[in-house]
Amino acid sequence: MSWALNKVILSPYEASVFRRETLPTCDDVTVEIGFGNGEFLLDMASRNERGFCFGIEVSMTSILKAARKCLMRRLPNVRLLCGDGSFLLREFFLPESVGRVYVNFPCPWPKKRHAKRRLVTPGFVCNLAHALKVKGAFELASDERWYIEDARTCLLENPAFEVGDVLVGESSSFRTKYEEKWISMGKSIYRLKATKHVPFRVEPVVDWEVTALNVKAKRPDVWEASRLSCLCGLTGGEERFRWTFKDLFLGSQETALLQAITVDDGFEQKFYIRLVPCEGEVLIKLDDASSIYRTPAVKRSFAALAEEIERL
Ligand SMILES: C[S@@+](CC[C@H](N)C(=O)[O-])C[C@H]1O[C@@H](n2cnc3c(N)ncnc32)[C@H](O)[C@@H]1O
Structure with missing residues (x-):
């Protein structure tokens, strides 16, 4: 990825630096979750040059396309994060x-x-209430009346919000791609606005210190591929924070690469752990090509791996 794209797209590492150094200085922050082709987000950013506009998407293709448009239009106030909007709302902001x-x-x-x-569930509403300022607002649009009604029920159940009525057919300042599509098909558009009116916080779980995740294990007497392969398929953790080890790749000079998947409150991360012999021990470290958030499940997977290797 080019240096310029890297400035717009925040990887977990860049997100931690931005969160520490720049976020505390931003007093006008707007977020769009699931921005698709990015036009709504970029339009917002072009009209609000003093504020920062953050887009969160699960699709890396959408992120790359929006980042390119953002550079072409010279918008310095857009930042894009890849991942689940609910989790990143709670953790990044x-x-x-x-x-x-x-x-x-x-x-x-x-x-x-x-x-x-x-996306909009009671858990999302808690994370939304945590991220929003008092007097901050949430705006939702959908072509499905039942979805908006369900979302309204979730918002009403949270004491932090004052929730408006469902509005039908209200025009928006900017039509998104999906809005155009549904309108061209003759569908109605439903909108909902909620305002946070009392303080509300939940407990985030990501460790934003950019420290190495390295752990060491006592090296088994014989470092054999066949013994390491029993790590594949191991799984552990409890309901909120879970991990699994998948495929193992053996390199030259006794190094190995183990694929791991972790899930924290439904937020999934896939990455590779490198196993390297080091002064009579095995150094367990994040592979350089993997960029992840330091969550409880990630830390537990490293600790569990050290224990398993010592048991080999
Ligand atoms: C139906 S499209 C709407 C796109 C755009 N907002 C529009 O109106 O044209 C929904 C978008 O939400 C994204 N998405 C789905 N689940 C998400 C999540 N949990 N967090 C962030 N983005 C998500 C999808 O990748 C997709 O781009």
């Missing part, structure tokens, strides 16, 4: 610091068995 959060046409996931994938 300073508590009670965000002025506005927009969610435009989230995937509704209408089937009951997919309900867990919906």
